[in-house]
C-alpha cells in the first residue's frame with residue numbers, strides 16, 4: 001500500500017509511521033506535514049535512512065498541493081490537527097482552519113482520487129463529559145451524542161461528522177477513530193505528561209488545574225498505533241467503512257495521581273505540585289467504551305500504565321538531544337508552555 005499520512009511529523013503521527021515501517025515491510029509512506037511548532041522532523045529519524053518513507057512539507061488547507069501529493073496513494077491516515085485544548089481557547093481560528101477546513105480539503109481530494117481507505121483520527125473529546133444520556137457517569141459509546149466542550153473538541157467534532165457525511169453521501173470509505181489521552185515518546189511538552197516530566201526533571205512546579213481530580217483514560221501511543229494499523233490493513237470480516245471506533249485503555253487516572261506518580265518515580269519532592277487556576281470548560285471525566293473494536297478486531301492494549309509511564313519518563317530523561325533541538329527551534333514558545341501561560 002502507498003499510505004499518505006497527514007501530520008506524520010507530530011507525536012502520534014510519527015509513532016504511527018515508525019510502527020508501519022517496522023510492521024509492514026512493503027508499505028510506502030508519504031508524510032505530509034506543515035511543520036507547525038508541534039511538528040518536528042526530529043520525530044522521524046528514519047527519514048534519512050528509509051527509501052520507503054518520504055516527506056512533503058505542505059498545508060492540508062492547500063487544495064492543489066494535497067491533490068498533487070495524493071496521486072498514486074491508496075489510503076489516507078489523517079492525524080494533522082491543532083490539538084491543544086488550552087491553545088484552542090486563545091487562537092480558535094487556527095483550530096477551525098486546520099481541523100475543519102483542512103479535513104474538508106482532504107475529503108474532497110480523497111474523493112477525486114478514489115482512495116480505498118480514509119482513516120480519520122478523531123478524539124474522545126467530541127463526547128464531552130463521559131456519561132449516559134440521563135447524565136450518569138459512564139464510558140462513552142460510539143453511538144452517544146456529541147457534546148464538545150472546548151473549541152478544540154468542537155472543531156474535531158465538526159470534522160468527525162463531516163468525514164462521516166462523505167461516507168453517507170459519496171461512499172468514500174471513511175473510518176473514524178475516537179481515542180483517549182495518549183502518552184509516550186515524542187509528545188510535545190505542552191500536554192500533561194511530558195510537561196509534568198520535564199518540569200519535574202528541571203525542578204519547576206507541576207501546574208495542576210483546579211482541584212486536580214479531572215480524570216482521563218491514558219493509553220500508550222504504541223497501543224493506539226497497533227489499533228490504527230489493524231484498521232488500516234483490515235480486509236476480512238465485517239467491513240469498517242462508515243464505522244466509528246473508540247480506542248482506549250481503561251486506565252483512568254486523575255491529574256493529581258499522575259503528578260504524584262511522576263514525582264515519585266523521579267524522586268522529586270511533593271512540594272513541586274502547584275494548584276493553579278482551572279481551565280475554562282474543563283471536562284471532568286473522559287473515558288470510552290472499547291467493546292466494539294475488541295469484538296470486531298480483537299484489539300486490546302498491551303502496555304499497563306505503570307510500566308508505560310516509567311518507560312516514558314526514561315525516554316524523556318534520555319533523549320536530551322531531542323529536547324535541546326526543540327528548545328532551540330522554538331525556545332520562546334516552549335518556555336511559555338513549560339511555565340504555563342502559553
Ligand SMILES: Cc1cn([C@H]2C[C@H](O)[C@@H](COP(=O)(O)OP(=O)(O)O[C@H]3O[C@H](CO)[C@@H](O)[C@H](O)[C@H]3O)O2)c(=O)[nH]c1=O
Nearest residue numbers: 083084085123124125180181190191192207208209214255
Ligand atoms: C497541560 C496541563 C493539563 N492539565 C490537566 C487538564 C486535563 O484534565 C488533563 C490532560 O490535559 P492535556 O494534556 O492538555 O490533554 P486533554 O485536554 O485531556 O486533551 C488531550 O487528549 C485528547 C483525547 O482525550 C486529545 O484529543 C487532545 O488532543 C489532547 O491534548 O490534565 C493540568 O492540570 N495542568 C497542565 O499543565
